Amino acid sequence: MKELPVDKGTRVTLNFALKFQDGEVVDSTFDKEPATLEIGDENLPENFEAYLMGMTAGEQKSVEVPPERAFGQHNPNNVQTFKRHEFSADMVLEPGVMISFADARQQELPGVVSRVEGDEVEVDFNHPLAGRTLTFDVEIIDVEPVGPAH
Incomplete structure (x- = not known):
């Protein structure tokens, strides 16, 4: 079966870590259960979803996310x-x-x-991560189509 790429209408199981540039971990699933989310369900900010698009099960990547693609500049x-x-x-x-x-x-x-x-x-009231450049590590475990809602 062809590996389904991450796109709208898919449910993705993944491990991710969000880290500061000095390596301090803000949030991570690597040491616990992986996260499962539907693309577009707003569990992940849209900009982070954009980094996942097109990835398939078994793929990993690490990207640097500037503040404007993460939680905005400090206002x-x-x-x-x-x-x-x-x-x-x-x-x-x-x-x-x-x-x-x-x-x-x-x-x-x-x-x-x-x-x-x-x-x-x-x-x-700024997001606590506003103004920070973050490292987003992601490992895609599974990608499946989202079935029709019952």
């Missing part, structure tokens, strides 16, 4: 300043703490405290 407009009293009194507010906000559409919007000074709390 200073995504850093907001709040007053301390806008948070509950028992909330720990220190740099690095992640807080979930609801945006205008009531979608969850995570922000990370970047600075606390006096009554001011600065929160960064």
